[in-house]
Amino acid sequence: GAGVSQSPRYKVAKRGQDVALRCDPISGHVSLFWYQQALGQGPEFLTYFQNEAQLDKSGLPSDRFFAERPEGSVSTLKIQRTQQEDSAVYLCASRRPEQGSYNEQFFGPGTRLTVL
Amino acid sequence: RKEVEQDPGPFNVPEGATVAFNCTYSNSASQSFFWYRQDCRKEPKLLMSVYSSGNEDGRFTAQLNRASQYISLLIRDSKLSDSATYLCVVNGYAGNNRKLIWGLGTSLAVNP
Numbered sequence: 001g002a003g004v005s006q007s008p009r010y011k012v013a014k015r016g017q018d019v020a021l022r023c024d025p026i027s028g029h030v031s032l033f034w035y036q037q038a039l040g041q042g043p044e045f046l047t048y049f050q051n052e053a054q055l056d057k058s059g060l061p062s063d064r065f066f067a068e069r070p071e072g073s074v075s076t077l078k079i080q081r082t083q084q085e086d087s088a089v090y091l092c093a094s095r096r097p098e099q100g101s102y103n104e105q106f107f108g109p110g111t112r113l114t115v116l
Numbered sequence: 117r118k119e120v121e122q123d124p125g126p127f128n129v130p131e132g133a134t135v136a137f138n139c140t141y142s143n144s145a146s147q148s149f150f151w152y153r154q155d156c157r158k159e160p161k162l163l164m165s166v167y168s169s170g171n172e173d174g175r176f177t178a179q180l181n182r183a184s185q186y187i188s189l190l191i192r193d194s195k196l197s198d199s200a201t202y203l204c205v206v207n208g209y210a211g212n213n214r215k216l217i218w219g220l221g222t223s224l225a226v227n228p
Contacts, residue, residue: 033216035218040124040220041220041221042120042203042218042219042220042221043160043203043218044218045215045216045217045218048215056215058215059215091159091160104150104162104165105162105216107159107160107161108159109158109159110159
């Protein structure tokens with residue numbers, strides 16, 4: 001596709017429910033990032049993949065959050081036993097192989113998660 | 117202290133005005149700097165990278181002051197379509213941009 005796609009665009013979950021958010025990066029982009037953006041805040045880094053390897057997961061807020069990218073393309077962010085504080089927009093971004101210092105990240109439209 | 121700080125605004129300016137945003141960062145080893153634009157309920161999009169010598173793209177000028185650890189964005193002749201949130205972004209490691217640290221964003225409203 002032309003850009004990063006994410007699904008679902010909106011998700012409403014009851015507290016305690018598990019959710020899975022999908023990201024399809026731009027074809028050929030080896031780097032993939034997940035961010036959490038709360039209302040009125042900037043994006044907060046969650047985790048980073050290079051191909052299928054999860055190189056940094058330091059931003060995941062708790063062990064209820066889990067991300068995978070088994071074939072180095074599509075990625076899934078899973079949140080177990082959702083809590084109200086998990087309500088946010090979850091953004092996925094991908095980046096093509098670095099060329100010199102060029103390192104723009106291209107973002108998907110995000111998944112807006114609301115936990116009731 | 118947050119790693120990247122911005123004045124959240126909002127900045128309300130008339131069309132045609134010149135407006136400037138500043139952003140400060142705490143990690144002196146940061147190497148890469150960016151301004152992203154985010155429209156309401158949309159994803160962030162790269163507006164421009166910020167280079168040491170300063171750079172200009174049409175009505176937009178970005179500057180970096182390493183000694184004082186701040187970045188600026190100047191918008192000249194502002195248009196209604198410039199209304200958005202402007203996010204200052206700094207890489208988290210020297211020479212490694214994989215973890216970008218984001219400011220909270222500065223909200224700009226350009227009024228007719």
